[in-house]
Amino acid sequence: MTTPVPASEKSRSNLPVNQQRLWDDLMALAEITEPDRKWTRRAFSPRFLEGRDWLVSHMQDAGLEVRLDTAGNLIGRRKGSRPGAGAIVLGSHTDTVPDGGRFDGPAGVLAGLEVARALMEAGVTLEHDLEVIDCLAEEVSPYGLSCVGSRGISGTLDEVMLARENSEGEKLVDGIRRMGGHPDRLAEAKRSDIAAYLELHIEQGTVLESSKLDIGVVTAISGITRFEIIVEGRPDHAGTTLMTNRLDALVAASELVLAIRADAVERAKGPGHFAATVGEFDIEPNAANVVPSRARLLIDTRAELRPDMEAFAVRLAELVEETAGRHGVTIAPPRRVSDNPPTPSTEALMKQLEGACDLLGAGHRRMASGAGHDMAWFARVAPAAMIFIPCLGGRSHCAEEWTEPHEVAMGAAVLLETVKRIDAALP
């Protein structure tokens, strides 16, 4: 079952890709979902393997030679004319979050597939190999790890990660095996032959939509640092303890929430993408008649520019000290729970992407990605860049996730044109 493209939509018949075919593919793959939780196709599930079967046959129809690498990535390859030139890779992922959408992941893989088909139909032979890669488990997997496949390609999937268990007690290493990988020969998945990596993804934000642009050229995957803060007060009786004689952990924590927000709003006005979110927040004893004695905050912080993150960390430590002093509560210095630095895109690839946009008449701008993507892992072993296409209202990871047929087609066309340019430009 496919959704027809409404006639009212802006469509560009001059694009070198087949918009309707690409859209039909997106809708067809989406229908491979847990039936009662549209749209759900989690990595390591039978449904995911069903999706991959669909993809394998479509890759083969596109003339691609299909294989699984030892980390469980599905790779479709179109051989180039010059042996040893390396591969130009178009990647993303077909797994979804639970109750997710139809585009986060599949749009990039199926755009890559459409590029391969367009090249085949045009009879173009590239010097480089072209690979379309469906990376295993980009979303947080049942083992608690994201980007399993692209970590494998970057050579950073280690023993500790492989030993992580899902809720049934199965280890990740066995999950990869179940997906057809060979984790005992994981080193073979690491790549050193990638000439360029490109990824298309929905923006998951509203920058392109609000500026009516077609393409975001991603300058960097923002760094992600998470800080934990514990506020310790005193569990007094809510009825008998005077307002002026309390050590209320919730009141102190609320001030921190507002101060963090205010700081992040200011910092986001700077040149690099910045966001800070108190996403997890719990109090104890959480009882109606007891003054809260403890609060825990988990702050998710994203920064395109590492100095912004460091400056925020310094300010956060100050805020914590000031708040503790003002309220008489105890707050330990913020603890860095996790810390991933930003990953910049390769400038030469960004320029090629911009050139392709200009040729195709696509409105574009540079912007950072606030979210993590497979590209961050490929960037460890190869030149890498990515583009965003608009998505409705910035909604993502939900059933309402939406991008227009012409928007994803324009993205695929930019990829195609960029692949041709890179193929010519690279040694």
Next chain:
Amino acid sequence: MTTPVPASEKSRSNLPVNQQRLWDDLMALAEITEPDRKWTRRAFSPRFLEGRDWLVSHMQDAGLEVRLDTAGNLIGRRKGSRPGAGAIVLGSHTDTVPDGGRFDGPAGVLAGLEVARALMEAGVTLEHDLEVIDCLAEEVSPYGLSCVGSRGISGTLDEVMLARENSEGEKLVDGIRRMGGHPDRLAEAKRSDIAAYLELHIEQGTVLESSKLDIGVVTAISGITRFEIIVEGRPDHAGTTLMTNRLDALVAASELVLAIRADAVERAKGPGHFAATVGEFDIEPNAANVVPSRARLLIDTRAELRPDMEAFAVRLAELVEETAGRHGVTIAPPRRVSDNPPTPSTEALMKQLEGACDLLGAGHRRMASGAGHDMAWFARVAPAAMIFIPCLGGRSHCAEEWTEPHEVAMGAAVLLETVKRIDAALP
């Protein structure tokens, strides 16, 4: 095993009660506790019945005639000389919260017992009957209801309450039966013959301690009203959603927490006791990388004066509207989850208590009770008043709960002297 009173403590040998005996009783009853959770003697538990067995034998030793009423209250009576004059009641409770203290409840019952003993030893015969009542389940019981016994005495224990179940599915009506009550004849527990009710309790706050006073004459049990507020925002991606394009429910809720606190601090400066506490606070989805989309606040509000509560309710509704408007989130008007008006003490009894304090040289002041007590239910059917004695650091409902031997003895002495005054003054 008893704790001896340190010699260093202020002690008043001229008090008409036996301080050491009263203290020994408190320590002995406290030892009847769940062994691994000192101090725990929850209503409806075998341990609670063990405590009552101890109390029955001590009441009998004090010359009291012991019975259980149909609501499960344990009553020790000393007959007065004038039939039909009614009873002067000294009440409180021997049940504790889980992991509670040794004084919240037992101090009042055992002070009453000491008064009865002192009268017996002094050979005093009162005109009125004197009753010492251990009210069943003053603390929130496993059936979710507090003040079970005193509600029974006030005639307000209804069918809906009796049908409440504990976690094992046992109904309260069967629990009362297990405690020796006769819930099928509950109407017999309702009293209309009480001439005066008096209760001694630890303050559970720091007013007396910080002003170095012996006795608080309680002017009223504060009203308790609970409001629920639900903030609805939008669950955006924490990495990709611009700081200026969020509907963050936690940020809006944090502003409410601070505004509620600021309002309560101001209102508490007025003539009546006032406190407002956000005691329960939860957010959804409570996930690190998602902007909080929902927050729930439960506000526990105490007011000695009903107009304060009504004014707060009006202000709270305004705050909610202002906050919703400022942040673009949706907040329904605050919902009154429960609402108990304040219960004033009987002025004539407060005057007698103050006279007794003056006679005994006890420093005293009037003050409201922020917490609920059995007295609030007796006040529905009889003149009623209560006194507070100091407790260390205001700590209560915890193992560290503490009051000094001479402090509880002074309280018992004030009760004794007041009983004698009331007996003479009442018709």
